[in-house]
Amino acid sequence: MHPGYQLACAMWAMSALSLALVFLRLYTRIYVVKFVGAEDYMYTCTGIFFLLFTIFIQISVEYGLGRSFWELSIADSSDAIFWTYVANSFAIVGNAMAKLSMGLFLLRVVQIRWHKIALWAAVIVTAATSAALTIMLWNQTTPIKASWDPLRTKGKWNIKIQPMSVGLGVWSSVCDFFFAIFPWLFIWSLRMPQRDKIMLAGGMSLGVIAGACGITRTVVLSQLNVYNYTLNFVPYFAWAGAEIAVAMICIGIPTLRPLYLKARGLASAYGNHARSEASDVPQFTMIDRKAPIGAGHAQVDSGFSHSRTDSNVTKPPDAYYSQGVRDSVDDIISEYHTRNTDNMTWTGGRVRMRDDVENWPLRN
Numbered sequence: 001m002h003p004g005y006q007l008a009c010a011m012w013a014m015s016a017l018s019l020a021l022v023f024l025r026l027y028t029r030i031y032v033v034k035f036v037g038a039e040d041y042m043y044t045c046t047g048i049f050f051l052l053f054t055i056f057i058q059i060s061v062e063y064g065l066g067r068s069f070w071e072l073s074i075a076d077s078s079d080a081i082f083w084t085y086v087a088n089s090f091a092i093v094g095n096a097m098a099k100l101s102m103g104l105f106l107l108r109v110v111q112i113r114w115h116k117i118a119l120w121a122a123v124i125v126t127a128a129t130s131a132a133l134t135i136m137l138w139n140q141t142t143p144i145k146a147s148w149d150p151l152r153t154k155g156k157w158n159i160k161i162q163p164m165s166v167g168l169g170v171w172s173s174v175c176d177f178f179f180a181i182f183p184w185l186f187i188w189s190l191r192m193p194q195r196d197k198i199m200l201a202g203g204m205s206l207g208v209i210a211g212a213c214g215i216t217r218t219v220v221l222s223q224l225n226v227y228n229y230t231l232n233f234v235p236y237f238a239w240a241g242a243e244i245a246v247a248m249i250c251i252g253i254p255t256l257r258p259l260y261l262k263a264r265g266l267a268s269a270y271g272n273h274a275r276s277e278a279s280d281v282p283q284f285t286m287i288d289r290k291a292p293i294g295a296g297h298a299q300v301d302s303g304f305s306h307s308r309t310d311s312n313v314t315k316p317p318d319a320y321y322s323q324g325v326r327d328s329v330d331d332i333i334s335e336y337h338t339r340n341t342d343n344m345t346w347t348g349g350r351v352r353m354r355d356d357v358e359n360w361p362l363r364n
Helices: 003-032 038-063 074-109 113-137 161-181 183-187 194-204 207-222 226-232 234-263 329-338
Strands: 344-347 350-353
Touching (some): 003 038, 038 234, 074 113, 074 234, 183 194, 194 234, 207 234
């Protein structure tokens, strides 16, 4: 089996795994967590783009990718290069989408200003550089056809795409490591056991593997001889596909934890956006601390219901918010900005809110 068919087989195997993760993630988000965000749509688009990349690689192989350029007919060599251009376009954009999926997820949960600025900068630069490289790929020569049909079409080379691709490869690897390290900045401040923090941050930091693939792809690209394109560029496309597939695996696996727990029967409710009416949730009621002691609990009328009444309610264990109903990655991380337990005290099975919190919206 020559290198082209080996490349195609590897890409189809990785595509099947990636699409399986897309299906499982969508199932988890729709039927278990019951919330689908922009990052989930971006992740799905990444899987579709990777499938298209694989399809066009297969077409290119049929025309001669994986064989020496000088052994092919002029027509076959031209078609092989053209379809690698099409495939590479989907690889460049798909690689960016994988990073944008992680970036959008983190943007939805962080609150500190400089965290948001850093994430937006990474997202914008990644999208801009990927779009620019894709445009340059198709505008290397005048006329455009001369870049993939050099033996029959006379033209002028305007852009040296290889150095640009190396530069984008470096940036891509930097982004992979950035998105892998960034969760440690805010997960460590969550109110949850240290062991759970390490597991959560570690799961979200698997992107370093994708970064390693990106580094390898960049090194391979910088050393390629373009004069035998159809043979020499096979390793580049292999590592380009591996980087996207590994990124999808690293991003997708941590989001499947709710599905795993539900399958084992360890949890029955997930998500901040659609939580079931579980009977073990304690009553959250506003208490007026000005009321005399012994006079009972006076509930503050906020104009809308902010309480649940359950019988025989007791204080949940300390690990309640890191286990049980908050088992999805989104739910655990959302504690970073949706709950401040320092402003709560337990009184007779109820939660008492401090009235001296300046920004408490329901304060009299």
